[in-house]
Amino acid sequence: MYAFTFEAPSTTAAAAQLIAQGGKLLAGGQSLLPSMRLRLANPEKIVDLNGIAE
Numbered sequence: 001m002y003a004f005t006f007e008a009p010s011t012t013a014a015a016a017q018l019i020a021q022g023g024k025l026l027a028g029g030q031s032l033l034p035s036m037r038l039r040l041a042n043p044e045k046i047v048d049l050n051g052i053a054e
Contacts, residue, residue: 002036002039002042004036004043004044004045004046005044005045005046006046006048007023007045007046007047007048008047008048008050008051009047009048009049009051009052010051010052010053011052011054012052012054015047015049015052018045018047019047021045022044022045023043023045023046023047024041024043024045024046024047025047025049026046026047026048026049026050027048027049027050028050032046
């Protein structure tokens, strides 16, 4: 896989800001990680939504 930055915001506002900066969303049941393993996707920043209680 490629090098990337992993972000885990705790609020929706922080997540929205990271997404606006070009982050790709990561939540349960997505195919982003398998796509990265196959080198089909190369995001620079991954935003994990699992830590947001809202």
